[in-house]
Amino acid sequence: MFKKNNHNFSFIKNNNQLDQFITKIKNKKNFFFDTEFERRTTYKAIISIIVISDGENIGIIDCLEKNINFKKIFKFLNKKKITLIIHSCRQDLEIFLSIVKKILFSVFDTQIAALFNGYSEAPSYKKLVHDLCGINLDKSLQKEDWLKRPISNERINYLINDVYYLKMIFNKFKDKLSKNKKLKSFNKLVKKEIFKISHEDYPVIYKKKLGKNILNNRKFIKIINLRNKIAEKINLPKNWIFSDKEIIKNIKKEEVSISSKYLNNTDIKKLTNLITNFKKTSNKFN
Secondary structure (H helix, E strand, C coil): CEEECCEEEEEECCHHHHHHHHHHHCCCCEEEEEEEEECCCCCCCEEEEEEEECCCEEEEEECCCCCCCCHHHHHHHCCCCCEEEECCCHHHHHHHHCCCCCCCCEEEEHHHHHHCCCCCCCCCHHHHHHHHHCCCCCCCCCCCCCCCCCCCHHHHHHHHHHHHCHHHHHHHHHHHHHHCCCHHHHHHHHHHHHHHHHHCCCCCHHHHHHCCCHHHCHHHHHHHHHHHHHHHHHCCCHHHHHCHHHHHHHHHCCCCCCCCCCCCHHHHHHHHHHHHHHHHHCHHHC
């Protein structure tokens, strides 16, 4: 057990330690949350580390340890009575949705809150810590390879800081939102963002390039679903397999021509047939 000011810190590497930590925090309703993961070279994110604080206790959960069922923490947090305080929640919620089917907890996104409190652009966590806590935070490890082990003391301190200052930022922003009668509008916008993250299976670029109703076209969705299925099967990023831009390009040009070192001839033929069939029935792209 380590301490940072008035916070207890636990490094959690097995189920027994995780159960003890959950018991310690189980009566709290507000949690400060962050994740570290890798998905630059895979279809699904590899969750490396979860950092969670109840405002007094900070736990760093090593998700790469073999003797830990880290999914327990997701199930523990996914309750209606709980609020997760996160800075820039999209990627963390995407991680959550890979574990649970539906998000039940509330979210307080400090980046969105900043826009309701005088910031004209979405600020970084580093900027909010500087502006509201008076601390120049070292974020040099932001692009660190978080799959690398062992985890150094320098990296542990970095992880602790990613949730430690959230409490002060949260308290200041929530007070201002309440005082200025903006809390209801803020919560409404955050709920809208959660809904978008939960239902946004297809990139916005398709609507921009192919029309706002394109995602209602079943034949088009079949193209995307097949690409995604292939990517998931071989566990590579979907845009490595057949990028969104290449899909749009092949729909718009006269002849379909798919080239990818990750696709076999059978998959190329299936995708070609789907795109050709879609173009035949969609006059706009002929």
